[in-house]
Amino acid sequence: MPDVCLYFQVHQPNRLIPYDFFRIGEHAFYEDDGLNGEVLSKVSEKCYLPANAIFQKAIEDSKGRFRMALSISGTVIEQMAHHRPDVLKSFQDLVATGNVELLAETYYHSLAILHSKKEFERQVDKHLEILEDTFHVRPRVFRNTELIYNNAIAAQAETMGFDGILAEGVPWVLNGQSPNHLYRAPHVSQLKTILRNVGLSDDLGFRFSDKTWLEYPLTPEKFAGWLAKAPGDVVNLFLDYETIGEHQWKDTGIFDFWSALPEAVLDQDIKWVTPGEIVDIFRASKEYDCHWPTSWADAERDLSAWTGNVMQQEAIAKIHRLEEEVLAAKDPDLAHVWAKMQTSDHFYWMSTKGGTDGSVHQYFSPYGSPYDAYIYFMNALADLQIRLKRLREDKAIPEPVPHEESDGISSIG
Amino acid sequence: MNRLRVLKLGWEFPPLINGGLGIACLGLSQALAKHVDLRVIVPRAAPDTQFEGFELTGLNNLRVEELQTVEGKYRYESFAQIDRVPIHLDPYDISETTAEQIRMEPGGEIRFSQTTRNQLEQFKMGELYGADLGTKVVEFSKIAAKLALLTEFNIVHAHDWMTFLAGVEVKKATGKPLVLHVHASQYDRAGADARGWIYDIEKYGMEEADAVIPVSRYTGQICSGHYGIDPAKVHPVHNGAEPVEVFSTRKKFPEKLVLFLGRLTAQKGPEFFLEIAQRVLDVNKNVRFVMAGTGERLKPLIESGAFRGLGGYFHFTGFLNKEKVNELLSMTDIYCMPSVSEPFGLSALEAAQFGIPAVISKQSGVAEVLKGALKADFWDVELMAKHIIDLLEDDELRERVVKQAALDMAASTWDAAAEKVVAIYEDLVHASVR
Numbered sequence: 001m002p003d004v005c006l007y008f009q010v011h012q013p014n015r016l017i018p019y020d021f022f023r024i025g026e027h028a029f030y031e032d033d034g035l036n037g038e039v040l041s042k043v044s045e046k047c048y049l050p051a052n053a054i055f056q057k058a059i060e061d062s063k064g065r066f067r068m069a070l071s072i073s074g075t076v077i078e079q080m081a082h083h084r085p086d087v088l089k090s091f092q093d094l095v096a097t098g099n100v101e102l103l104a105e106t107y108y109h110s111l112a113i114l115h116s117k118k119e120f121e122r123q124v125d126k127h128l129e130i131l132e133d134t135f136h137v138r139p140r141v142f143r144n145t146e147l148i149y150n151n152a153i154a155a156q157a158e159t160m161g162f163d164g165i166l167a168e169g170v171p172w173v174l175n176g177q178s179p180n181h182l183y184r185a186p187h188v189s190q191l192k193t194i195l196r197n198v199g200l201s202d203d204l205g206f207r208f209s210d211k212t213w214l215e216y217p218l219t220p221e222k223f224a225g226w227l228a229k230a231p232g233d234v235v236n237l238f239l240d241y242e243t244i245g246e247h248q249w250k251d252t253g254i255f256d257f258w259s260a261l262p263e264a265v266l267d268q269d270i271k272w273v274t275p276g277e278i279v280d281i282f283r284a285s286k287e288y289d290c291h292w293p294t295s296w297a298d299a300e301r302d303l304s305a306w307t308g309n310v311m312q313q314e315a316i317a318k319i320h321r322l323e324e325e326v327l328a329a330k331d332p333d334l335a336h337v338w339a340k341m342q343t344s345d346h347f348y349w350m351s352t353k354g355g356t357d358g359s360v361h362q363y364f365s366p367y368g369s370p371y372d373a374y375i376y377f378m379n380a381l382a383d384l385q386i387r388l389k390r391l392r393e394d395k396a397i398p399e400p401v402p403h404e405e406s407d408g409i410s411s412i413g
Numbered sequence: 414m415n416r417l418r419v420l421k422l423g424w425e426f427p428p429l430i431n432g433g434l435g436i437a438c439l440g441l442s443q444a445l446a447k448h449v450d451l452r453v454i455v456p457r458a459a460p461d462t463q464f465e466g467f468e469l470t471g472l473n474n475l476r477v478e479e480l481q482t483v484e485g486k487y488r489y490e491s492f493a494q495i496d497r498v499p500i501h502l503d504p505y506d507i508s509e510t511t512a513e514q515i516r517m518e519p520g521g522e523i524r525f526s527q528t529t530r531n532q533l534e535q536f537k538m539g540e541l542y543g544a545d546l547g548t549k550v551v552e553f554s555k556i557a558a559k560l561a562l563l564t565e566f567n568i569v570h571a572h573d574w575m576t577f578l579a580g581v582e583v584k585k586a587t588g589k590p591l592v593l594h595v596h597a598s599q600y601d602r603a604g605a606d607a608r609g610w611i612y613d614i615e616k617y618g619m620e621e622a623d624a625v626i627p628v629s630r631y632t633g634q635i636c637s638g639h640y641g642i643d644p645a646k647v648h649p650v651h652n653g654a655e656p657v658e659v660f661s662t663r664k665k666f667p668e669k670l671v672l673f674l675g676r677l678t679a680q681k682g683p684e685f686f687l688e689i690a691q692r693v694l695d696v697n698k699n700v701r702f703v704m705a706g707t708g709e710r711l712k713p714l715i716e717s718g719a720f721r722g723l724g725g726y727f728h729f730t731g732f733l734n735k736e737k738v739n740e741l742l743s744m745t746d747i748y749c750m751p752s753v754s755e756p757f758g759l760s761a762l763e764a765a766q767f768g769i770p771a772v773i774s775k776q777s778g779v780a781e782v783l784k785g786a787l788k789a790d791f792w793d794v795e796l797m798a799k800h801i802i803d804l805l806e807d808d809e810l811r812e813r814v815v816k817q818a819a820l821d822m823a824a825s826t827w828d829a830a831a832e833k834v835v836a837i838y839e840d841l842v843h844a845s846v847r
Contacts, residue, residue: 021703021728022740025665310719318725371715375731378724382701385725386666 002180003234003273004227004265008241011073011109012040013345015366019376030380035366037083044087047245050255052090058262059099066262067099067272071143074107074127075343077134095135101274102131104139110342111145111306113153115320115408141275145344147296152409154185154193162191164279168296169195180232183288192284194275196238205243209252220257220264228268233282298357306347311374316347318381329391338384349373417449417838420566422557422576426455433759434596437652438572442467444831454560456536456553472536472556477528483562484527528556554579558586568592568838574611577618590623590841600635601680601754616640623841626650628757629778648837651782653827654762662743669700669805672745674760677708682751682791691721692798697805705741707732742767747804751791752777765822770814772800782825785817
């Protein structure tokens with residue numbers, strides 16, 4: 001009987017105002033502070049606070065046998081500190097139980113690894129810092145934005161000293177093998193790759209409230225029974241935290257389900273474990289050879305959610321092209337503004353995919369269309385470039401020589 | 414000599430307008446009113462709008478009782494056979510449309526049917542260019558003919574294809590000479606290959622007309638060449654431009670600004686503007702390009718701009734109101750109009766009023782007016798780009814172009830246009846008296 005490893009992603013992006021052409025050059029604040037505060041509050045009331053309460057209680061009721069992991073992005077920690085300190089406190093209390101492990105990621109929930117190792121490392125370090133300051137912990141396991149992963153990213157995580165890394169258990173890479181084991185990427189010596197069990201995770205994340213699903217309604221006991229029958233060492237359930245109460249609304253019974261699941265699993269004699277624990281408990285005997293970047297997004301499970309069309313490609317390339325210039329300006333505020341524009345959601349909203357995935361992209365978008373998302377982003381980017389130019393002139397810094405070479409995994413993958 | 418009495422048929426009229434047609438009709442009407450007695454009939458007028466010097470009738474404000482005395486006095490000529498015309502007509506759609514349901518009444522003619530309240534109601538609702546455009550055009554023609562029988566006038570003057578049927582109908586009902594004003598043709602909107610009922614109405618109308626007034630020699634060539642109209646009755650008259658209050662705004666960014674302003678449709682050549690921008694940016698990064706307006710080409714244009722890597726230097730504003738347009742003009746350095754086919758191109762004149770030098774396509778009417786503007790064939794993006802680079806870098810050239818434009822502007826008034834139109838009226842009226 002396998003153990004169960006539960007991890008939730010907690011993240012909110014900094015949405016931009018409808019930044020039209022007439023603002024370029026004079027309006028230096030790009031973010032919609034009001035909207036961001038509003039969304040955070042809404043999600044806090046619908047998800048973060050009640051879910052934290054459920055798991056706090058589960059830990060107490062189980063006398064510490066319930067354990068889980070969270071990855072909380074730097075941007076959402078900032079938003080909570082600014083708009084909802086009470087929500088941040090609730091997360092701090094949860095982590096303080098010692099039963100909730102935190103994972104490392106990029107501070108800005110960005111795609112930096114695709115473009116620049118240096119910027120990627122800067123953002124991971126910055127995230128480690130804010131976790132240290134806010135929660136007084138140092139993660140051993142890394143998870144990249146939206147589980148973006150390949151061999152090169154695994155190697156990079158090992159170089160940075162992590163013991164484990166999370167990834168999507170992509171069927172066409174697993175090639176018939178079970179995701180319920182730890183794996184090893186080629187060319188790493190220590191780092192273990194922890195794969196998401198796609199089927200069981202999506203039962204909770206997507207199918208839970210689907211009345212046409214044959215297994216509807218899903219009860220905690222039924223689900224715990226499935227876990228008990230699963231093969232392998234450990235079933236990894238990786239989900240967005242907002243699944244509880246936001247994607248699956250309260251009236252679906254999602255809160256009752258999660259309130260009862262910790263106990264139902266323990267009743268089956270299954271152990272709750274965290275990523276930091278399983279890398280010590282289990283061996284990674286098999287190789288997981290993943291050349292192309294994979295992710296947990298969209299049916300394609302690749303990068304197409306963020307880089308699928310020319311608008312996304314251009315926006316990402318252009319924001320990263322400013323790296324050298326921004327960092328050379330030695331203006332921490334400006335660097336922060338720039339880095340927040342790297343948050344993957346900006347590019348996610350520019351997706352022009354149709355079908356179910358397309359509607360998910362639009363559901364999360366604060367804009368009328370992917371084209372608006374692109375236009376506002378590029379206008380804000382133009383303003384950022386003007387600010388950089390002015391800074392350069394003030395400080396008499398020579399104009400940087402643009403070089404197109406990227407040292408992200410797009411070139412080393 | 415007695416003042417001529419003119420019955421004018423229009424479609425858009427300020428403040429209810431869709432594009433340049435309404436603005437031109439108002440400008441010309443105001444200037445004409447100084448010379449002739451003028452009554453203007455349009456499908457819809459704002460109920461409380463009064464204009465000095467002429468009477469404006471919107472069918473939306475008409476009561477059926479006003480038509481009672483002429484009911485039954487006349488039978489239709491032009492559209493006797495058309496019972497219904499297809500809906501979902503888009504004048505900018507290049508696909509062909511034909512009258513699907515043609516029905517002959519027993520006896521081969523249809524009596525003047527009584528105008529019902531319902532028929533008048535339709536001019537109060539919906540869009541002027543909505544799905545029922547065809548029905549509105551036919552209904553407008555019937556009612557205009559009835560109103561004409563109630564009006565004393567010497568000449569009827571119709572503006573663009575929506576009113577051409579009405580113009581012909583009025584001519585047939587009253588025997589008065591017909592003048593058709595061509596502000597834009599289906600050739601401009603939908604390309605040289607466009608055929609269909611709008612083209613047919615245009616051709617039929619111009620054939621029946623006693624005089625055709627295109628807004629430029631360029632459009633005149635389309636009337637005679639493309640529609641096969643006798644050049645002897647084609648008399649181009651350039652539009653005027655209302656003086657606008659110009660001001661200048663300090664740009665908030667250091668780069669120069671090149672502006673494209675117009676509906677984002679193939680006719681306006683927005684794709685060429687992207688290509689031009691790319692060529693200019695290749696050699697001069699000290700410039701921003703703005704594409705103002707919206708249209709069915711917007712999304713592909715945004716994607717094409719991203720593909721070319723122009724983002725950050727090439728900006729889309731979407732639809733802008735007049736105030737925003739003027740704000741934009743007040744900070745623009747170069748105006749670019751690469752239209753594939755532009756009957757006139759008033760916006761280039763408006764830009765000239767703001768002291769903006771223009772780079773315009775040779776396939777435009779305004780190229781005949783702005784003698785100093787830098788010109789190129791719409792497809793010659795290399796030359797267009799060179800013109801823009803020259804204007805960006807050569808202040809002397811810039812000054813020369815702006816100066817010449819100011820001279821040309823001074824001559825481009827509605828009064829000048831009205832005088833030419835009145836001369837055409839007089840020739841026709843005298844000819845019909847002889």
